[in-house]
Amino acid sequence: MKQTKLVIALFLIMSVVLVGCGQKETTSTEKTSETATKTETKTEKKVDDAIDGKWEDNTYMNEYFDFKIELPNDWEKTSQENIKSDSDKDNLHWILKAKASNGNNLNIQVQNLKDYGAPAETIAKMTVDDFADLMIPQFESYGDGVFSNVKKGEQETIGKNSYGTITVDATFSGVNLKQKLYILKNGDYFVTMTFTAISSDDLATITKMLK
Secondary structure, three states, X not given: OHHHHHHHHHHHHHHHHHHOOOOOOOOOOHHHHHHHHHHHHHHHHHHHHHHHOEEEOOEEEXXXXXXXXXXXXXXXXXXXXXXXXXXXXXXXXXEEEEEEOOOOEEEEEEEEHHHHOOOHHHHHHOOHXXXXXXXXXXXXXXXXXXXXXXXXXXXXXXXXXXXXEEEEEEEEOOEEEEEEEEEEEEOOEEEEEEEEEOOHHHHHHHHHHEO
């Protein structure tokens, strides 16, 4: 249930954005347990820092997931301070938000499925296509014509990564939009990139920012 609620929350936040165009190891002694916990916390901190990525001018680089985003000069990126504020407010982990003056935009979010009670075996077996299958019914549950033509596409290889994909037609405040989602997995983490554009041609152009 927690996992389902998470996905629903993601789309609720996505709609608002678009309208606005550790586990402890079991050990035999308390001392060993304390050491193991400190080590795990340190490792998790390194992972958390890595998944946030970094900017160099208009290029966002994420070494943990091994991708980069090259923003055109006329795009505006949300500051890391505001990204953190939005993450805290939304109870989600945003790592990138950027937009163009015409309303085209990109939002990237990371989810650690351990945080939502998913068993380790389930996470290990889950593919990007499986994750897409979980997301599609959440689009369809909105009703009232908000999302339509929701389709899972073929996996696409960009750079060194193979991405799961979903395409969606969306309507917000009477404006028709095109969306394409790219889904990537590393370890327990799934990253979802949502490209949104005012036309199919624009969508084809802005998705080329992903390298």
